[in-house]
Amino acid sequence: MSDDVEVVDAELVDDDHLPALRDTTSAVALPSADPDAWLPPEAAQDVAAGIADSTRTAYEGHFKLFATWCQTVGRRPLPANADTITHYISHLTRTPRQKTGRPYGPATLDSVIAAIRTIHRDRKLPVPETKAARQVVAGYRARLSQSEDPASRPNKATPAKRDVLRRAVRLLDRTTLVGKRDAALLLLGHACATRGGELVSRNIESLTPDPEGRGFSVKVYRKKLKKWQDVGVFYDEDEELCAVRATHALVQALADEGHTTGPLFLRMDRWGYLAPPMQRDGKPIGDPTGRMTAEAASDIVLRAMTRAGEPGRWRSHSLRRGFVNSAREAGADIVDIGRHGGWADGSKALIGYIEEADAFSASNPLAQINAAERRRRDG
Incomplete structure (x- = not known):
């Protein structure tokens, strides 16, 4: 799911997208009161296409685990009873995960509940009541908060502000194709305030030079707003942090390799060869065009920050969060920041990001009180 956990309670996928669930669920068929309550395969596929792959994958995983647990305790996963869901959520708050040795955090439990509800709605089954299950999560979150357990706080990406980016890009070998790609990815992701998926889905054709020579615009599809946006990117006063120059350098280097259309950010092997074929169990995997994934973009951010000795949780979303912090510190208005980065008014x-950025800024109310006191004293 996204780096900043958001619970998506929406129509998800049809049965064909859930093959792993067929052997682990025992659904009770319910007669439909409406003979028109059905969709042809193509319409069901259109519904599924409206949900992010990461959300779909997460929900499928959550529900598969729920169905497996139901088998072990003799409960019915579909349609699930409200008490079954409450029992399961309570169980998860007390059960350490093998991977971490700790139970799931509250945000993940919210997502589990949303997944169960979504699968019911998708299969046109009565959506179970989950008030008691959510109360379990609320109590769990309160206990963690009172004990100052870090699990009570969202696991957010560390913001990559300009000073951090500067230290990271200085350590890239920008004479190589890999170095050019990584520099462009870091700087363009920050300049456009993109999510990882929005960034790696850009093509060379997504860039349009500014007629007045101020930079270029980038056509970005904002997933949450479900619309395209032309994001203006200016030449930066600091050439080291200039997304325009870095992107131009990458485009030219790709052209030298014969790649003039299609994905802007391509996977490369250790020797710098473009789009090497990948296989798993003897079968081709990965985008056939060589386009990077959002996870690969996060790996680039993590490597760059680790190389620079920067502590934190570094993901591709760090670039988006860092833009907000950098822009706010420069005095940009919250409305302008939001519209540039594709946030809804x-x-x-966004307000949460701004609150973090403003903690010790001049807009902090205490800072304003101190400033007023200085003016009175010096007055």
């Missing part, structure tokens, strides 16, 4: 997520 009044976005709670």
Whole structure:
């Protein structure tokens, strides 16, 4: 799911997208009161296409684990009873995961509940009541918060602000194709405030030079707003941090390799060869065009920050969060920041980023009180 966990309670996928669930679920067929309550395969596929792959994958995984647990305790996963879901969520708060040795955090439990509800809705089954299950999560979150357990806080990506980016890009070998790609990815992701998926889905054709020579615009599809946006990127006063120059360098280097259309950010092997074929169990995997994944973009950010000795949780989303912090520290208005980065006006997520950026800024109310006191004293 996204780096900043958001619970998506929406129509998800049809049965064909859930093959792993068929052997682990025992659904009770319910007669439909409406003979028109059905969709042809192509319409069901259109519904599925409206959900992010990461969300779909997460929900499928959550529900498969729920169905498996139901088998072990003799409960029915479909349609699930409200008490079954409450029992399961309570079980998860007390059960350490093998991978971490700790139970799931509250945000993940919210997502588990949303997954169970979504699968029911997708299969046109009565959506179970989950008030009691959510109360279990609320109590769990309160206990963790009172004990100052880090699990009570969202596991957010560390913001990559300009000073951090500067230290990271200085250590890249920007004479190589890999170095050019990584520099462009870091700087363009920050300049456009993109999510990882929005960034790696850019093509060379997504760039349009500014007629007045101020930079270029990037056509970005904002997933949450479900619309395209032309994001203006200016030449930076600091050439080291200039996304325009870095991207131009990458485009030219790709052209030298014969790649003039299609994905802007390509996977490369250790020797710098473009789009090497990948296989798993003897079968081709990965985008056939060589386009990088959002996870690969996060790996690039992590490697760059680790090389620079920067502590934190570094993901591709660090670039988006870092843009907000950098822009706010420069005095940019929250509305302008939001519209540049593709946030809806009044976005709670953006307001959360701004609150973090403003903690010790001049806009902090205490800082303003101190400034007023200095003016009075010096007045």
